[in-house]
Amino acid sequence: MSSNEELDNNSTNIIDMPEAFTESGECDDEITLVFDNSNKLYASKNFLRYASPVFKAMFDHDCKEKKENSVSLPGKNYDDFLEVLLCIHPRISKPITETNVLRVVNIADEYQVTSVITKCKGLMMGWLQASFDQARAKSYPYYLYQAVYLRPCLRIVAKAHELTYNDVVKFAVKTIAKFGHILYNEGQKESPSQYVMDEHTPLDKTGDETFCDLKIDCMKMFQNLPYEIKYKIVAERLLHLGDETGIKN
Known part of the structure; x- marks a missing residue:
């Protein structure tokens, strides 16, 4: 050896x-x-x-x-x-990773373990950016596919708000607002044409979940956010009018 x-x-x-x-x-x-x-x-x-x-x-x-x-x-x-x-x-x-960051950050924050808190914040910011970049790179015509990348962003903004990580919240709000709002806004109705599949569209499932399941989960998560966070996301979304379903830069 x-x-x-x-x-x-x-x-x-x-x-x-x-x-x-x-x-x-x-x-x-x-x-x-x-x-x-x-x-x-x-x-x-x-x-x-x-x-x-x-x-x-x-x-x-x-x-x-x-x-x-x-x-x-x-x-x-x-x-x-x-x-x-x-x-x-x-x-x-x-290491702090996407698989453990939302598990450890509560304890690290409660016990003021600054080394872990710093890593968690950095990982959360990087995860938000990576989710947006992946969604933009794979912005298929079948818009529900973007829910795969939106869901972790909603989890992050909820956790960051809970722990008053304002810098992470601000970045998360801007990131979520770039996704098509019919992925998370319950008041929005999609037309049947938005479900049409073509040869460039991925399968309608990821793992054991359908993309429709993912959208429903994203809608529930958005509705469970504090009012002020929902307001900030909607307000930020107004800056991205003109694209109802797709990712915006």
């Missing part, structure tokens, strides 16, 4: 370490994190203190958690919390 192959194998083993935070006894200053389902995670108290000012304040004061070396986390999701810990572990540094 070459030295490069050994290095690659070692890197894989580090990233895939199953015992990280899930097995007791690795740290002299270990503290136990206890979840509603009685699952437990184990971490260094100093590691948590340095990563999060919330944990630092907790451990620096004469509180029950400090004395008992145990922190109860009611309502917290075990898997999501573990994901955050793996992201900030200096030896693992699990």
